[in-house]
Amino acid sequence: MLEIKNLSKKFKQQVIIDNLSTNFSQTGITVIVGTNGSGKTTLLNMITNLLQPDSGQIVLDELNPGSREYKSKIFYLPSDFYLPGYMTGKEYAHFVLSRYDTSNYNQLPKLLNLLDMTQSQNKTIESYSFGMKKKIQIAVAIAANTDYIIADEILGGLDFDTVILVQEIFDAISNKKKIIIVSHERNTIDRFPEDVRLMRKGTLTSFTGSPDELTKFIKQEGVLHDKLIEIQKHFMHS
Numbered sequence: 001m002l003e004i005k006n007l008s009k010k011f012k013q014q015v016i017i018d019n020l021s022t023n024f025s026q027t028g029i030t031v032i033v034g035t036n037g038s039g040k041t042t043l044l045n046m047i048t049n050l051l052q053p054d055s056g057q058i059v060l061d062e063l064n065p066g067s068r069e070y071k072s073k074i075f076y077l078p079s080d081f082y083l084p085g086y087m088t089g090k091e092y093a094h095f096v097l098s099r100y101d102t103s104n105y106n107q108l109p110k111l112l113n114l115l116d117m118t119q120s121q122n123k124t125i126e127s128y129s130f131g132m133k134k135k136i137q138i139a140v141a142i143a144a145n146t147d148y149i150i151a152d153e154i155l156g157g158l159d160f161d162t163v164i165l166v167q168e169i170f171d172a173i174s175n176k177k178k179i180i181i182v183s184h185e186r187n188t189i190d191r192f193p194e195d196v197r198l199m200r201k202g203t204l205t206s207f208t209g210s211p212d213e214l215t216k217f218i219k220q221e222g223v224l225h226d227k228l229i230e231i232q233k234h235f236m237h238s
């Protein structure tokens with residue numbers, strides 16, 4: 001279980017994460033949604049120990065961030081990532097998998113095949129499209145076989161077929177591991193509505209309604225509501 005207690009983070013006196021406390025169960029899929037700049041990536045960076053909180057505690061299966069054991073339990077798929085262009089996809093995948101004791105090398109060819117990357121795995125990454133880079137990252141994340149996968153906007157920019165495939169794979173493996181996805185895509189919430197959390201004002205709250213109710217809630221919120229009225233006034237009747 002991932003337990004977060006009283007976590008806070010400021011950047012230049014601006015409070016981004018504000019005394020946030022929450023828990024994530026050991027299995028299943030959690031989707032985190034929130035406006036641009038609301039602090040989702042900041043939170044993930046602290047969970048993955050890339051960023052130090054100002055205060056608060058993060059405990060993962062009774063381990064503290066920083067330890068080797070803690071790191072080996074999480075695979076992080078960040079929203080913007082650098083891949084070494086001079087390596088082939090296969091070389092890169094094997095390099096990353098070699099860093100995890102949990103890696104399931106046998107699963108890699110199957111995943112690459114499912115994601116139509118069997119041919120391309122032998123080409124250098126510099127020749128990959130944006131979607132191909134994401135696919136190799138996703139295949140590696142799953143084959144690394146860690147207890148937790150944390151994915152920041154990983155489905156954005158992928159074609160429909162691939163999104164469906166990846167969602168199915170995530171669903172299938174989530175009975176044994178925890179997957180936390182930050183997403184701006186409505187279809188991610190439609191597919192995984194069980195545990196949706198809203199990042200608002202530096203903290204996370206569970207949203208218990210349906211995806212339609214979430215859309216309605218977001219539209220009714222103060223700022224967006226005012227902007228929607230403004231759109232009606234200025235664009236529909238001009």
Ligand SMILES: Nc1ncnc2c1ncn2[C@@H]1O[C@H](COP(=O)(O)OP(=O)(O)OP(=O)(O)O)[C@@H](O)[C@H]1O
Pocket residue numbers: 011012016034035036037038039040041042043
């Ligand atoms: N290293 C940094 N230095 C200063 N400010 C930062 C830094 N990193 C993030 N911020 C600020 O913290 C806030 C939250 O950023 P963050 O990237 O966590 O948001 P986000 O919810 O992931 O946004 P998005 O949906 O656009 O990816 C923003 O106001 C951002 O400008």
